[in-house]
Amino acid sequence: MSALPPPPPPQWVVALNSPMPRPSKAANSIPDPPGFTSSNTRGGKQVSLHNPTEMHHDTDRHQRQQQDKQQATRPEETDTLKLKKAWEIAMAPSKQLPMQAIMMYMSGNTLQIFSIMMVLMLFKGPIQGLINTNAAFAKYETPTTKARLVGVKAVYVLMQLLLFALGVWKVNGMGLLPTTRSDWLAWESERQPLERAFFAFK
Known part of the structure; x- marks a missing residue:
């Protein structure tokens, strides 16, 4: 019985062992992509791909110029x-003014635990903000921005004072500030009502 011939090798073995075909003239007619032409003119000089030293120096010079521009504009x-x-x-406290004003109005002027807690919280925020003014802007202060941050800090302090004034207005409405004559004069007597009304069942 005769031996069978060996099977043909796979296609990838044939492609691996066969040399690469030379590019045809049609392939040479395809233009090179931008920046990879065989001859390029830069600064009045002819740069060839066979001598890449000149092109390398030009690329380094261009990158250095770009880095210098970035370093010049980055601090600004x-x-x-x-x-x-x-x-x-600095403007963040101004956004709290309308909300705090509505809350103070809705809490009423009577002395109760809710209104007292609201007033204490209203005073606590501006006082802490005024104490920590420099700390709030410390990470934004540089030798070039220090002079311009003075106006920003002034606006921030003004916003905190507006919140503090809102708290003073609320305390005055609750009758806790000595703003009447009877608070300062010992001989000032209490006003006597002309008539009194009582609820009675019939």
Whole structure:
């Protein structure tokens, strides 16, 4: 019985052992992508791909120029972002004014635990904000932004004082401030009503 011939090798073995075909003229007619032309003119000089030293130096010079520009503009952009963030912190208390005013109005002027707690919380926020003014803007303060942060801090203090004034107005409405004559004069007597009304069942 005769031996069978060996099976043909797989296609990938044939492709691996066969040499690469030379590019045809049609392939050479395809233009090179931008930046990879066989000859490029830069600064009045002809740069060839066969001598890549010149192209390498030009690329390094271009990268150095870009880095210098970025380093020159980066501090200015950083200072602008810091000032923008500082203004957001300075104006943040103004957003609490309408909400706090409505809450103080709705709590009433009677002396009860709810209204007293609301007033204490209203005073606590501005006092802590005024004490920690420098700490709130410490991370945004640099030698170039220190002078411009003075106005930002002034606005921040003004917003905190407005919140404090709202608390003073609420305490005055509750009758806890000595703003009447009877609070200061010992001989000031209490006003006597002309008539009294009592509830009675019939």
